[in-house]
Amino acid sequence: MLGVEYQSTIDQKMVVRTRIYEMLDYYNQLISGRKKLMPNIMIVFYAGSSFWKAPQRLQEMMDKSKSMEKYYNDWKYFFVDIKEIDTTKIKNSQVRYLVEAVQGLYEGSKRINDENR
Known part of the structure; x- marks a missing residue:
C-alpha cells in the first residue's frame, strides 16, 4: 500500500x-x-x-x-x-511532465510572492 x-x-x-x-x-x-x-x-x-x-x-x-x-x-x-528533483533523470515522460508541472507551479507562486513584496 x-x-x-x-x-x-x-x-x-x-x-x-x-x-x-x-x-x-x-x-x-x-x-x-x-x-x-x-x-x-x-x-x-x-x-x-x-x-x-x-x-x-x-x-x-x-x-x-x-x-x-x-x-x-x-x-x-x-x-x-x-x-x-532533477527531472532529466526521470525516464518516464508522464512522470517527468508531472514533476516539471509541479515545479513550475512552485516557481510561478514564488515569483508572484516576490513581486508583491
Whole structure:
C-alpha cells in the first residue's frame, strides 16, 4: 500500500499524521478479514518555499531518555522535496511532465510572492 501526502506548507505533526493514516489502513484491513496485513509506505511530497524543518521520525518529537529509547517505536515517513528533483533523470515522460508541472507551479507562486513584496 502506498500512501502519498502532498504538502505546500510545513506541518510539524506530519510524522504523527502519516502514522494515523497507516494505522487506520491496517485496522481497515483487519476488519475486512485480511489475515496478513499489506505493508504501508508513506511518502510526503513537499513543494513549499521554506526548508522542511518538521520531524521525519517520531523520536525527533520525543522527550526521551537514552535508557528508554529501545522500548518504544520510532515511526518515519519518506520525504521528497519536489523542488530538488532533477527531472532529466526521470525516464518516464508522464512522470517527468508531472514533476516539471509541479515545479513550475512552485516557481510561478514564488515569483508572484516576490513581486508583491
